Amino acid sequence: MAKSPANKKTQTPAKGGRPAGLFTWIAVGVVLVIVVGLVVIKMTSGSPASTASKTFQSVDATTMSQLTSVPASVFNTVGVTSPVAPITAPSPLSGQPALVKTVNAKSLPSIVYVGAEYCPYCAAQRWSTIIALSRFGTFSNLGFTQSGAADVYPNTKTFTFRQSSYTSSYLAFTSIETFTNIPDTATNFYYPLQKLTAAQTALLKKYDTMKYIPSFTSTQENGSIPFIDMGNKFLAAGASFTPATLAGLTQGQIASALSDPTNPVTQAIIASANEQSAAFCSLTNNMPAAVCSSAGVQVAKKALKIK
Amino acid sequence: MSRTVESVSRWAVVTTFVLSIIGLGFSIYLTITHFQPHALVCADTGTINCAKVTTSAQSYFLGIPVAILGLFNFVVMVALNSPWAWRAKKYWLHVARFALTVVGMGFVLWLIYAEIMIIGNICLYCTGVHIVTFALLIVLTRVTPTQLGWVDSAPLE
Numbered sequence: 319m320a321k322s323p324a325n326k327k328t329q330t331p332a333k334g335g336r337p338a339g340l341f342t343w344i345a346v347g348v349v350l351v352i353v354v355g356l357v358v359i360k361m362t363s364g365s366p367a368s369t370a371s372k373t374f375q376s377v378d379a380t381t382m383s384q385l386t387s388v389p390a391s392v393f394n395t396v397g398v399t400s401p402v403a404p405i406t407a408p409s410p411l412s413g414q415p416a417l418v419k420t421v422n423a424k425s426l427p428s429i430v431y432v433g434a435e436y437c438p439y440c441a442a443q444r445w446s447t448i449i450a451l452s453r454f455g456t457f458s459n460l461g462f463t464q465s466g467a468a469d470v471y472p473n474t475k476t477f478t479f480r481q482s483s484y485t486s487s488y489l490a491f492t493s494i495e496t497f498t499n500i501p502d503t504a505t506n507f508y509y510p511l512q513k514l515t516a517a518q519t520a521l522l523k524k525y526d527t528m529k530y531i532p533s534f535t536s537t538q539e540n541g542s543i544p545f546i547d548m549g550n551k552f553l554a555a556g557a558s559f560t561p562a563t564l565a566g567l568t569q570g571q572i573a574s575a576l577s578d579p580t581n582p583v584t585q586a587i588i589a590s591a592n593e594q595s596a597a598f599c600s601l602t603n604n605m606p607a608a609v610c611s612s613a614g615v616q617v618a619k620k621a622l623k624i625k
Numbered sequence: 626m627s628r629t630v631e632s633v634s635r636w637a638v639v640t641t642f643v644l645s646i647i648g649l650g651f652s653i654y655l656t657i658t659h660f661q662p663h664a665l666v667c668a669d670t671g672t673i674n675c676a677k678v679t680t681s682a683q684s685y686f687l688g689i690p691v692a693i694l695g696l697f698n699f700v701v702m703v704a705l706n707s708p709w710a711w712r713a714k715k716y717w718l719h720v721a722r723f724a725l726t727v728v729g730m731g732f733v734l735w736l737i738y739a740e741i742m743i744i745g746n747i748c749l750y751c752t753g754v755h756i757v758t759f760a761l762l763i764v765l766t767r768v769t770p771t772q773l774g775w776v777d778s779a780p781l782e
Contacts, residue, residue: 341766349759352734356741504681504744
């Protein structure tokens with residue numbers, strides 16, 4: 319190839335005062351500014367999931383009170399009767415090592431919940447699980463949420479355990495909300511939220527299976543959420559009543575009806591709560607007595623064949 | 626109006642031709658793995674996750690797989706950056722080479738945006754294409770303005 323006249327070490331003045339390397343410097347500058355800018359924005363703004371966690375909405379005091387202070391008369395009147403929405407009781411588990419957790423140097427029966435915010439079945443299940451556990455201890459910092467808008471039973475109103483804590487003298491409660499309800503276009507799923515520990519994963523792999531969950535009809539249901547391991551004595555997988563029961567209702571509407579034992583939504587939630595309470599009582603040596611000897615729990619014990 | 630086209634240094638010709646061939650190689654591989662995802666050899670954990678990028682919604686542009694667009698781009702670039710094309714006196718041929726590189730870089734910036742801001746993962750082979758395109762942009766912005774008379778001369782080392 320012929321050598322160009324431009325191929326000289328000397329630099330002649332550029333046309334219009336433009337240095338010969340101007341285009342290169344502009345191109346490199348623009349590209350670097352854009353790429354570095356994107357990296358900085360990404361590192362400082364985080365994902366939609368982290369944005370969602372910043373906009374966490376705590377449950378208000380009124381709803382919290384209605385949810386966690388259901389009158390004893392309602393539990394006793396409803397018992398396990400839910401004519402509109404049938405209830406699936408926790409499945410008994412035998413011959414397995416007790417699942418316990420040490421809390422403040424005290425070994426307590428451990429309840430492990432695995433769910434996700436997008437999941438409509440988890441949305442339904444949380445109502446009764448929170449109410450049942452509130453008879454044995456105290457929740458704080460529960461949040462409002464709803465199931466995924468694009469999922470079945472869309473926008474089912476519920477609560478999230480993502481930032482909650484639970485204190486009890488009788489039970490230890492661990493919750494894992496694995497995904498948000500925010501769709502992630504990159505994965506065609508939802509943004510991840512909380513990760514399971516190796517022990518929790520092992521628990522799920524072993525017990526959330528057709529072998530231990532009688533309601534599962536195929537191995538495809540293995541790993542279904544919500545999954546609740548109640549001290550390795552009872553298991554629950556899937557919602558204990560259909561999320562359709564809660565369709566179109568707000569948290570406030572559902573919570574304010576919890577004092578009405580004739581309300582079909584209340585009946586579904588409370589019947590499930592009584593059955594879970596009965597399972598919990600079998601872990602706590604029937605403590606507290608006021609709960610475990612109550613008429614509603616006694617009926618549930620009979621239904622679950624707990625002595 | 627006749628426009629003059631000056632010759633460029635041998636280093637620029639060789640560099641752009643080699644870069645184009647490397648880019649073509651990446652593009653061929655990405656096109657194959659677009660249609661046969663199991664052929665993709667890449668980490669799939671952490672930030673580096675080629676499959677997540679190449680199977681994302683952003684792997685299509687106006688309904689056309691981005692891998693195909695990349696392949697087409699580099700087939701043309703290999704031709705335009707061949708020693709024969711560099712020797713051509715057709716002014717618009719050299720403008721086309723420069724314009725295609727600038728457009729390609731713009732597209733690469735969009736893909737980097739998609740990887741970082743939307744998908745949240747980086748594809749190593751795509752990054753290879755991005756680096757090749759950026760390197761081509763550097764070389765061409767260095768020699769094309771002088772070659773086409775947009776500036777009087779450049780200190781070519």
